[in-house]
Amino acid sequence: MSINFKSFIKYVEERNPNEPEFLQAVAEVTEDLIPYINEKHPTWADLKILERLVEPERVISFRVAWLNDKNEVQVNRGYRVQMNSAIGPYKGGLRFSPTVNLSILKFLAFEQIFKNSLTGIPIGGGKGGADFDPKGKSNMEIMRFCQSFMTELYRHIGPDTDVPAGDIGVGGREIGYMYGQYKRIRNTFTGVLTGKGLNWGGSNIRPEATGYGLLYFVECIYDNLDEKIAGKTITISGAGNVAYFAAEKAIHMGARVITLSNSKGTLHDPDGLTLEKLVYVATLGRDLEKYTKKYKTATFHADKRPWQFKCDIALPCATQNELNEDDAKALVKNGCICVGEGANMPSTAEAIRVFHKAKIHFAPGKAANAGGVAVSGLEMSQNNLRQQWSSGKVDDRLKSIMLNIHKTCVKYGKEDDGYINYLKGSNIGGFIKVAVSMKAQGLV
Helix, strand or coil: CCCCCCHHHHHHHHCCCHHHHHHHHHHHHHHHHHHHHHCHHHHHHHHCCCCCCHHEEEEEEEEEEEECCCCCEEEEEEEEEEEECCCCCCCEEEEEECCCCCHHHHHHHHHHHHHHCCCCCCCEEEEEEEECCCCCCHHHHHHHHHHHHHHHHHCCCCCEEEECCEEEEEEEHHHHHHHHHHHHHHCCCCCCCCCCCCCHHCCCCCCCCHHHHHHHHHHHHHHHCCCCHHHHHCCCCCCCHHHHHHHHHHHHHHCCCCEEEEEEEEEEECCCCCCCHHHHHHHCCCCHHHHHHHCCCCEECCCCHHCCCCEEEECCCCCCEEEEEEHHHHHHHCCCEEECCCCCCCCCCCHHHHHCCCCCECCCCHCCCCHHHHHHHHHHHHHCCCCCHHHHHHHHHHHHHHHHHHHHHHCCCCCECCECCCCHHHHHHHHHHHHEEEEEEEEC
């Protein structure tokens, strides 16, 4: 039996109507996996490995009722998508945003399967969250929401079952409130969440991990080209943790970072950000335009994205589908030779086709931004051992993991002309261990 790509996508579309983000993620992955299965492992087609992979093992939806500061009842919807546990307990973040819906969480959980597998750590794929907007809420409102959310979620998670982490809208504060509620309900101090505070089970460099890991992966790309990042010009989108620490690591490596952005627009500093300037950026919150009053050569471009500027490396670190076909063409025209995804699926399918046609070194999020979940996995190990490793030890492990992910991508993504298709390499490299494990465990 062989699998036909168009027929398979039609099958998934019929079973998952009105879920564009999930369908985009499935198409992106299976376009590489189906030819590989047909050629190398046709028995996996008979076992319906792909059909099982795109179907979540469990989807949990629940009501979250809480009181705002006016003692008014508020109602939100919470989710946990437990996608695949073939190689370990479900692992993936919780996102609090009004944009959260089942399609987005299923796409994130599906991507998480491959990302987690690539790290080499035995963890499966999951994702969750709520359509709650933490912006503009008081600390007490956020605490009450987090406690109500965990009062339902605790039934479905555990250190050997499902270990959530943070994501957009869920930082150290929210993790703390949820962990406290879990501990109160279960009367146990256990590693059921990652991203915890250093004083109560967290790991060193967890906030930095995704951004640092992204630069370690890009460094591997340049090492493979016998080049260095030092002296290269980098554009970055976003201004949150991932973008901030990617910029910090890039500056440490000697690169010139010229942009950051948010939903209001793009900050462009042609002189390049410095560590001192980054510290100032951290004080501005969403008011990036204020930066231009202190640093006069900088400009703020309202409602514009960073891809209009000449660069060697582009790092989209904001959100899904932020970089479209026109943006990709602009990057190619402006001399960009490397794109590393710090966010999850920030490039549209059309943009990726532009990158591949131009032989841009395109590093997809499931490989390039795996540093965050990698250090979350290391946090789980530290919790199990009742230890806390030094920043140096965690950073060394992170570098090693990103190097191994790069090697896997090269192994499965190298084409006949020598071009490394990192998307293909990460899709196949992340899939193999999961597929072998699913086969070994029978029809579960």
